[in-house]
Each structure stands twice: as structure tokens, then as C-alpha cells.
Amino acid sequence: MTTRKPDDILALLQKAEKDEQGLPPVHRWQPDYQADIDMRIARDGRWYYLGTPINRAAMVRLFSTIIRREGDDYFLVTPVEKLRIQVDDAPFVAVSLEVVQDEGRQKLVFTTQVGSTVVAGPRHPLRVETDPQTGEPAPYLRVRDNLEALLSRNVFYQLVEQAAPVHHEGESWLATESDGERFLIGRL
Known part of the structure; x- marks a missing residue:
């Protein structure tokens, strides 16, 4: 977390707004052709095709703009085809x-592994799932529609560091605020 000048903050928030608006309308596309392809997004956010990492960042960014989730399935969608891919956890990872x-107002501004900027808030809520066996938290940010980013461990630690204790339904919780919304991170 760094201290920014007012002009830098404005530019950052404008980038988040532009990133959200500049996406193809994949939710409207209903192509006739559908198939499965051997493409996978690993839990760490790396993309693979036929088991080989896709190292061209521009290609990964392009693919990330046409991803859609339907139930538990993920697809790359164009006006003419819909291709099912595998996603280990979430298609995005918040890396900063x-x-x-x-x-x-405090705003939590996240950047994903593909360079998208997202401000947590009413349209982009944070949630934390806790593994019932290990107690390990898995924090997520809604990036768009029903697509989420897993917060990297470093980003989650930064989030916890700036959070504060609150009382919620008779229990003590750690919570944070962004864009007027309060998000519970975990019980104390």
C-alpha cells in the first residue's frame, strides 16, 4: 500500500471505471457452436493451453475479456463459438x-494478474470462505458479473493489516470498508 497524490488517485479510479466498461458483451452472445478445449487457469492465475503455459501476456489479457461463467463451468465466448475451459479456483487473482x-471515503483498489483494476464496493463485494477442516481462509473479490478473483496471500495480508475489529451479530469480527460498504474478513 502506497501513498498517492490526488491526481494519481483520480487516474487509478478512472482506470477501474474504464476497465469495467471496456469489455465485450459476452453475456449477450449465444453462439451455436460449443466445444471443450484443453485450456486451464491454475489457482495462481497462470493460463495453460495443452498443458503448456501461455506466456504472452497480451493473449492472456485478451482471453480474460471473453470469459463467462455458467453455474460451475467457465467458457471463452465469441459471437460464433463458446469454448469450455477448466478453472482450478477463480479465473482471476488479485495481485496488488x-x-x-x-x-x-476509503476505497480498496485491487489489480488482477491480467492488469484489470477493480474497486471493492457494492458491485464488487469481498467475501472470505473458510475451509472447515483446515480453517484456512480463501478471500475473493467479484470482478464482474459472477467472475471472481482470488486474493493472493500477500494481498490478503495487506487487507487484514488495514482492517479493524467490529461487533457483528454478537461476535467479534475483523472487517474492512470500501466505497461505503463494510466487508467481514473473519471472526476474531
Whole structure:
């Protein structure tokens, strides 16, 4: 988390707004052709085709703009084809976090492994799943529609570091706030 100048904060928030608006309308496309392809997104956010890493960042960014989730399945969708891919956990990974103040409101600004910027808030909620056997948290941020980013361990630690204790339904929790919304991170 770094301290930014007001112009830098404005540019960061404008990038988040642009990233959200500049996406293809995959939710409207209903192509006739559908198939499965040997493409996988690993839990760490790396993309693979036929078991080989896709190392061209521009290609991964392009694919990330046409991904859609239907139930538990993920697809790359164009106007003419719909290709099922495998996703180990979430299709995106939040790799950085900046806490900024904008008009008196704290905003948590996340950047994903594909360079997308997302501000946590009403449209982009944070949630934390806890493994019932290990107690290990798995934090997620809704990136768009029903697509999420898993927060990297480092980003989750930064989130916890700036969070504060609150009382919720008679219990003590650790919570954070972004864009006017409060998000519970875990019980204390």
C-alpha cells in the first residue's frame, strides 16, 4: 500500500471505471457452436493451453475479456463459438492492493494478474470462505458479473493489516470498508 497524490488517485479510479466498461458483451452472445478445449487457469492465475503455459501476456489479457461463467463451468465466448475451459479456483487473482481516500471515503483498489483494476464496493463485494477442516481462509473479490478473483496471500495480508475489529451479530469480527460498504474478513 502506497501513498498517492490526488491526481494519481483520480487516474487509478478512472482506470477501474474504464476497465469495467471496456469489455465485450459476452453475456449477450449465444453462439451455436460449443466445444471443450484443453485450456486451464491454475489457482495462481497462470493460463495453460495443452498443458503448456501461455506466456504472452497480451493473449492472456485478451482471453480474460471473453470469459463467462455458467453455474460451475467457465467458457471463452465469441459471437460464433463458446469454448469450455477448466478453472482450478477463480479465473482471476488479485495481485496488488492500494488503499486510497476519495471524497472522504476509503476505497480498496485491487489489480488482477491480467492488469484489470477493480474497486471493492457494492458491485464488487469481498467475501472470505473458510475451509472447515483446515480453517484456512480463501478471500475473493467479484470482478464482474459472477467472475471472481482470488486474493493472493500477500494481498490478503495487506487487507487484514488495514482492517479493524467490529461487533457483528454478537461476535467479534475483523472487517474492512470500501466505497461505503463494510466487508467481514473473519471472526476474531
